[in-house]
Amino acid sequence: MSRQLATHRPPGLKAWLGLLIVLGPVLLVSMDGSILFLAMPRISQALSPTADQALWILDIYGFAVGSLLIAFGSIGDRYGRLRLLMIGTTAFGLSSAAAAFAPTAELLILARALMGVAGATLLPSALAVLSELFADPRRRAQAIGIFAAAFAAGFAIGPVFGGLLLERFWWGAIFLINLPVVALFLIFAPMVLREVRATRRGGVDVLSVVTSAAGLLLTIYALKHLAAEGVDLVPVLLGVAGPALLVWFAVRQRSLEHPLIEFSLFRDRVFTVAVITGLLPLAAWSASAYLAGVYLQSVLDLPVLDAALLALPGAAVLTLTCVVTPFVVDRIGKRTALLASHFSIAGGLLLLLPAAVTGGAGWYVASTVIAGLGYGISFSVVADTAVGAVPAERAGAAGAIAETSNEIGNALGIALLGSLAVLVFRLQGPELAPTLEETLQLPSLALAAAEQAKAAFVTGLHVVAAVAAVLHAALGVLTLRWLAR
Numbered sequence: 001m002s003r004q005l006a007t008h009r010p011p012g013l014k015a016w017l018g019l020l021i022v023l024g025p026v027l028l029v030s031m032d033g034s035i036l037f038l039a040m041p042r043i044s045q046a047l048s049p050t051a052d053q054a055l056w057i058l059d060i061y062g063f064a065v066g067s068l069l070i071a072f073g074s075i076g077d078r079y080g081r082l083r084l085l086m087i088g089t090t091a092f093g094l095s096s097a098a099a100a101f102a103p104t105a106e107l108l109i110l111a112r113a114l115m116g117v118a119g120a121t122l123l124p125s126a127l128a129v130l131s132e133l134f135a136d137p138r139r140r141a142q143a144i145g146i147f148a149a150a151f152a153a154g155f156a157i158g159p160v161f162g163g164l165l166l167e168r169f170w171w172g173a174i175f176l177i178n179l180p181v182v183a184l185f186l187i188f189a190p191m192v193l194r195e196v197r198a199t200r201r202g203g204v205d206v207l208s209v210v211t212s213a214a215g216l217l218l219t220i221y222a223l224k225h226l227a228a229e230g231v232d233l234v235p236v237l238l239g240v241a242g243p244a245l246l247v248w249f250a251v252r253q254r255s256l257e258h259p260l261i262e263f264s265l266f267r268d269r270v271f272t273v274a275v276i277t278g279l280l281p282l283a284a285w286s287a288s289a290y291l292a293g294v295y296l297q298s299v300l301d302l303p304v305l306d307a308a309l310l311a312l313p314g315a316a317v318l319t320l321t322c323v324v325t326p327f328v329v330d331r332i333g334k335r336t337a338l339l340a341s342h343f344s345i346a347g348g349l350l351l352l353l354p355a356a357v358t359g360g361a362g363w364y365v366a367s368t369v370i371a372g373l374g375y376g377i378s379f380s381v382v383a384d385t386a387v388g389a390v391p392a393e394r395a396g397a398a399g400a401i402a403e404t405s406n407e408i409g410n411a412l413g414i415a416l417l418g419s420l421a422v423l424v425f426r427l428q429g430p431e432l433a434p435t436l437e438e439t440l441q442l443p444s445l446a447l448a449a450a451e452q453a454k455a456a457f458v459t460g461l462h463v464v465a466a467v468a469a470v471l472h473a474a475l476g477v478l479t480l481r482w483l484a485r
Contacts, residue, residue, distance in 0.1 A: 010410055018192040019143050022126045023150045024181045025089050029119040030154025030219060032096075033062055034286065035162040036175050036305055037293040040357045042171040044437035049105035051228035051426075051434035053420050056109045058290060059380035062411025064116025065123070066101040067213040070260055070400045073124035081125040082195045085114075086186065088121030100172035102459040114444070123151075123403065129193050150483050152322040152379035155282075155410070156315040156372075159289055163308025208252060215245030216408075220415045227419035228426065228434050265398055268337060269482040270389035273475075278382040278405035280475055281345055283413030284468035285375050288349060290414060291421055291461045292364055298436050299357055299454045314368025321376025334385050337377050337484045342476035345374035349469040353462050357454045367465075374472075382406070417468060421460035429456035 036043070036058055043049070049057060076084040095118055099111035127147060134143050162174045219242030225235040253259035258431040266272050289311075295306040329337045348371025355363045386402035426434060433439040439453040 015190050018133045019130060019146065021185060021188050022130050023147065024185050025092070025122045026147060026151050027075065027154045028092065028181055029065070030151045030180050031158040031161065032115060032119070034155050034158030034289060037159040038163040038304055039166055039171050039174055040290065041294060042166055043298045045441065046171060047105045047108060051422050052224040053105045053137040054435060055224055055414055057105065057112060059411040059414035060109055061112045061116040062407050063216060064113050065119045066366065066404050066407030066411060067216060068117060068120035068209065069124060071204050071209045071406045072121045073400055076125040076128060080195050082193050083324050084121050085125040085129060086189065088118045088125065089182055089185050091118035092122065092178055096175040096178040099281055100175035114240055138369055148380065148383065149322045152376065153319040155443050157317040159293060160311050160315050163304050163311065167305040186328050205260055207255060208249060211245050211249040211258070215242050215249055218242030218245065224415065224419050226425040235264045242473060261401060265390055265401065271386055271398060273338065273479050273482055274382050274386035274389060275401055275405045277341065277378050278402050279409035279412070281341065281375050281378040282406055282409035282472060283417065284345060284349060284472065286410045286413035287417035287464055288352065288468065290418065291464060294436065295355065295458065295461055296361065296364065298440060299457060300361060310365055311368065313365055314372040317369050317372035318376045321373050322380050323382035325377050329381060334381055335479070337381055338479050338483065339476055341377035342472045342479060345371045346469040348374065348470040349465045352465040355458065355461065357451065357458055396428045417464045420467065421464050422461050424460035425456045428459055429453050
């Protein structure tokens with residue numbers, strides 16, 4: 001009886017302080033997935049990246065996080081979650097400093113990749129350490145809800161925060177801002193958090209980790225190069241090798257006793273819809289946010305502070321929706337919530353279509369507000385829906401896949417939809433340079449060529465918005481058919 005009473009004893013001040021300390025790295029990891037969206041015009045001026053290098057600067061971070069989340073979750077279980085959390089936070093701070101002072105685009109890509117590897121150590125370990133702080137299931141659920149809301153809010157406020165920093169500082173400041181948070185965590189975490197280990201079946205299949213990451217990166221590299229430069233032998237070969245590695249990875253998982261990803265979970269339709277909902281909205285959000293940032297600054301010639309302020313209403317709606325969605329879902333159900341998510345995102349994206357070279361800031365704000373409702377819903381219900389669709393003994397695997405789908409979706413949006421925009425620009429632009437920023441920086445650029453470049457970029461934005469809207473409408477129809485009332 002005394003043990004049962006202890007289990008349900010309200011958490012003390014130390015537990016809530018632990019939650020506050022853990023939220024620091026969580027916010028950093030999510031913010032750094034989006035903080036560059038308004039910074040890319042400045043980075044392009046400073047480092048002159050090529051079209052595919054600019055996309056790698058943006059999405060290599062998400063690919064690194066998403067590819068390694070499950071593996072680092074297993075490593076933390078075996079060797080200690082707090083230990084891995086401390087190591088990962090230190091590495092995140094060091095790689096952030098390296099990114100801030102990177103002298104070339106190649107070194108910035110490398111630093112962003114290292115930030116992604118460090119970020120992959122933080123998320124599963126932070127959530128596991130947090131769960132141990134709250135013994136009472138109801139308090140634990142509240143803490144995890146705050147954790148999820150903070151993670152989603154980081155994605156939403158990243159561009160706004162980056163724009164505010166860029167108004168007064170040089171582009172490297174968006175990485176250096178991580179260092180105070182890292183320092184505070186390293187000082188206070190050992191005081192309020194305790195080491196946690198878990199007995200976990202099996203180990204980490206290193207070959208699966210390497211194969212999945214290599215297959216994904218080779219495939220994306222080929223697509224980016226083909227979009228920016230056209231058909232060439234090397235990217236075509238890599239474009240064949242990448243998917244082949246991914247197929248071999250999937251086949252290998254079926255033969256392992258403890259696979260990295262349990263593909264058998266996708267036999268459940270509810271789980272499949274939840275994972276796609278974790279991936280597609282973040283893909284649409286990241287691509288549209290990045291392209292809209294370039295549109296506001298390089299097409300409409302708005303200062304970065306004005307662009308950040310225009311992004312604020314959508315970020316506020318997204319964050320508020322994340323907070324209130326769990327309470328609303330209790331009343332309307334997950335099926336209705338998912339349907340509202342998909343169709344509001346589709347409608348919001350379509351509001352970008354009237355945006356033009358000569359004006360469109362109002363359409364952009366309306367788009368982010370309407371789509372923000374859908375994004376907030378999707379960010380809030382995905383993990384819970386995925387975990388609830390499977391037996392209790394497989395909840396950990398389901399949650400890991402749902403969390404991975406978010407990070408991979410964020411990276412795929414930039415990689416695939418961003419490459420689509422690059423392709424449209426290459427086909428319709430003045431053919432003076434592969435990107436809008438590079439074209440506008442050319443000396444003695446004719447006014448007609450500048451207008452053609454801007455028009456080509458806006459067309460690419462429209463194509464991306466339309467494709468993403470159609471995909472979300474299709475996902476809404478799939479949800480309508482597959483999920484029971």
